[in-house]
Amino acid sequence: MAGAGPKTLPERGESRFTAGRRTTTLDAMTDTAPGALDTVVAEALRAGTRAPSPHNTQPWLFAVRDGEIDVLLDESRVLTVSDPDGREAILACGAAVLNIRLALARRGIACAVSILPDRTRPDLVATLRVGVGRRPPADDVRLAAAIAERHTNRRPFVDSPVPSVVRHALIRAAREEGARLMLLTEPAAFDAFAALLRRAEHLQRQDEAFLAELEAWSHHGERRDGVPLSAGGPRVPDEAALALREFGGAARRAAREFERQPLVAVLTTPGDTRRDAVRAGQALQRVLLTVTAHGLQASFLAQPLEIPAIRAELRTMLGGTDHPQAALRIGYGHPGTPTPRRALDDVLVGHSGER
Incomplete structure (x- = not known):
């Protein structure tokens, strides 16, 4: 994926989302200052980067346009030996999609997900249309709080049964x-x-x-x-x-x-x-x-x-x-050590998938 496509979020004030069934600006929906749209989208994308991936390869890229977020597979990060067909990398991208959904839900923002929406773009895993659909369920809002805490724990557990x-x-x-x-x-x-x-x-x-x-x-x-x-x-x-x-x-x-x-x-x-x-x-x-x-x-x-x-x-x-x-x-066990994540700028690409 070569080129010099933009790596920025939408200009402030460009996008309009839907809270429940009512179309509104983000400022009206969240009572935040102008420019908060970028903050909310960035927050959701950072949540996406917290998804698990094989060997912590983080095989995802994100592109943002007016009202939509694309989640793309970064084929350069697919494990060619243990995951030659990219199945585990696709799983990781799917996990990132769920995190983005939940992070938006935490802000009261609905979204609709289209899986593999473009047959000519095999790297385009999913497109999230932000502000489309019903208000997120309360369970999703609560579950979003676990995103920052979740990590793979490779340490010993205790011998206590799961209820x-x-x-x-x-x-x-x-x-x-x-x-x-x-x-x-x-x-x-x-x-x-x-x-x-x-x-x-x-x-x-x-x-x-x-x-x-x-x-x-x-x-x-x-x-x-x-x-x-x-x-x-x-x-x-x-x-x-x-x-x-x-x-x-x-x-x-x-x-x-x-x-x-x-x-x-x-x-x-x-x-x-x-x-x-x-x-x-x-x-x-x-x-x-x-x-x-x-x-x-x-x-x-x-x-x-x-x-x-x-x-x-x-x-x-x-x-x-x-x-x-x-x-x-x-x-059950003591928390392990979270693995690091790349900066958001490192996973943002232009709409065409070019860096």
């Missing part, structure tokens, strides 16, 4: 975005998943290209992307119930005992297209924010979904109907 009421809330969160969250609460299902995870982790650890890619996105805190050592978590003992991805190589902290049986959840969709991946990304983020809102922590178990043959085995294990899109480890 039934919270489990049902997580299932509802996925369903609200058109996905399904399967909780592997039966020992046989947990053990079967753990075996697939262990096998996938072993295969990736034998792949020099994978290890080089992992190393390229691990660092000591000098960058605004990737996973710093402080967020990588300790080494995982061989006897741990789940094989967790290890960032930082030999520089990782000493091994610690991990929980014996966390809650494992697999997010699935009826189809396996790019459109399904965008929806899955929104569902994934709604689940993760619900996790955070209930005082829990989560980390990803991506390995079995990154090897096609093992992903197919996982699908069969889950019933052979839906397609697994993401897997999570969920539990």
